[in-house]
Amino acid sequence: MIFKNAMILSGSETKIVDIEVRGQIISKIGENLSGEGYDLKGAFVTGGAIDPHAHFRQPGFEAKETIKTGSLSAAKGGVFTAFAMPNLNPVPDCAENLQKEIDIIKRDACITVLPFGAVTKGQQGRQLSDIASIADKVVAFSDDGKCVNDTGLLLEAMQEVKKTGKIICSHAEAAGYGDSEQAEYIAVERELNLVKKSGVKYHFCHMSTAESFDLIRGAKADGMDVSCEVTPHHLSYCAVEKTDANFKMNPPLRQKKDVEAARAALLDGTADMIATDHAPHTEYEKSQAWNIAPYGIIGFETLYPVVITSLYKTGYISLASLVRFTRIGAKNRFGIDAGEIKEGEAATFCALDIDNKRTYKKSEILSMGKNSPYIGMDLYGFNLVSVINGKIKYIDTEALCQTKF
Incomplete structure (x- = not known):
């Protein structure tokens, strides 16, 4: 199969090429390649996002999302690897509970889903999980959604996780x-003071304040092994009137100074990656009053459109930076096996329509959750096709079937 007129990166520049896929491999990249396929008309082709922060809700909360629906939503959005947070039932805090999640992933996921292990049993912050017994089957450890506020227990967790070589990912929220x-x-x-004592590799989830970025910037300057992520919504939205619960997330939207600080943190290397914090809820839950509705918004299908519209199309970042923030940062930090757009590499890529705006419609969302503040917005950068190991997992039939040859 041929994908014609694909824009790819060549160093820091871009070029238009044809991509030939045979079996599971990119067999050739060149010009005027012959064969059946699709004309991408200059869409930007990248290897897909690695999302280090997502909530798939299964097992335990299947009314909100499942591994199957969440991975389909991710594939549509061009997210091909996602880390599954452990706020599940049962919580993956021991080998038996973790295996239940892994079995579902193996059965139902159409992308690579990598599970987190919980830091504490039941994410209750009272007793450590079976860290050593599950370390080789998890991407990292986290109690996301909750902060381990017991300083002694957190230091003990850091010491135990350090022995495994894994990373702790923190939901930093002081009681x-x-x-x-x-x-x-x-x-x-x-937590930075404890990291300094323990020497553990540490990652801060969804950072959102200027003060936090300053602290992390200083820690990196001191040589500490720390990293952090920012979300598309904290890069694009300021605080809003508390009426529509689709704007309710944790951490909440901050002030303009914090949005500017988040963007600056990306550019100077303080922030290492962009994460969606994809957090689906039922429509009933999100229809409730602000103070009752749960925190969280979906993000797989709008990761690229929001970042491209708010940062790339405004001249704030380049396409090379887009790839670095949505793919390379997480790949390098967490040691993820992910290829490049090159001959002989796995045929795994998405094609982003960076030059045309489309309206983000609720009716087109594949996630079970419809809780997005971006519904109704005109955005650049929607994904046209997802190819994973040579197989088309998603295609925008309206856009691409007209270009089939």
């Missing part, structure tokens, strides 16, 4: 401060 700015940066400061 007693709600979801305020102080809750985040007070927790970041406390």
Whole structure:
């Protein structure tokens, strides 16, 4: 199969090529290749996003999402590897519970889904999980959604996880401060002090305040093995009036200074990657009053459109930076096996329509969750086709069937 007129990176520049796929491999990249296929008309082809922060909800909360529906949503959005957070039932805090999740992933996932192990049993923050017994089957450890506020227990967790060589991913939110700015940066400061004592590899999830970025920037300058992520919504939205619960997430949307700080953190290397924090909920849950509705928004299908519209089309980042923030950063930090757009590599790529706007429609969302603040917005960069190991897992039939040859 041939994918004609694909824009790919060549160093820091781009070029238009044809891509030939045979079996599971990119067999040839060149010009005027012959054969059946699709004309991508200059769409930007990349190896797909690696999303280090997502909630698939299964096992335990299948009314919100499943591995099957979540991975289909990810494939549509061009997310080909996603890390599954452990706020499940049962919580993957021991080998038996983790295996239940892994079995579902093997059966139902159409992308690569890598499970987290919980830091504490039941994510209750009272007793450590069976860290050693599950370390070789998890991508990292986290109690995301909750902060391990017991300082002694967190230090013990760091010491145990360090023995495994894995990374702890932190939901930094100090107790007693709600979801305020102080809750985040007070927790970041406390945890950095513990990281310095333990020497563990540490990652901060969904950073959102200027103060947090300053602390992490300083820690990196001191040689500490820390990293952090930012979300598309914290890069594109400021705080809003608390009426529509589709804008309710944790951490919440911050002030303009914090959005600017998040963008600056990406550019100077303080922030290493972009993560969706894909968090589906039922429509009923999100239809409730702000103070009752749960935190979280979906993000797989809008990762590229939001980042491309708010950062690339405004001249803030290049396409090379787009790939670095959505793919290379997580690949390098977590040691993920992911190829490139080259002859002989696995035929795994998506094609992003960076030059045309489309309206993000609720009716087209593949995730079971419809809780997105971007519904109704006109965005650049929607994915046209997802090829994974030579097989088309998603195709925008309206856009591409007209270009089939």
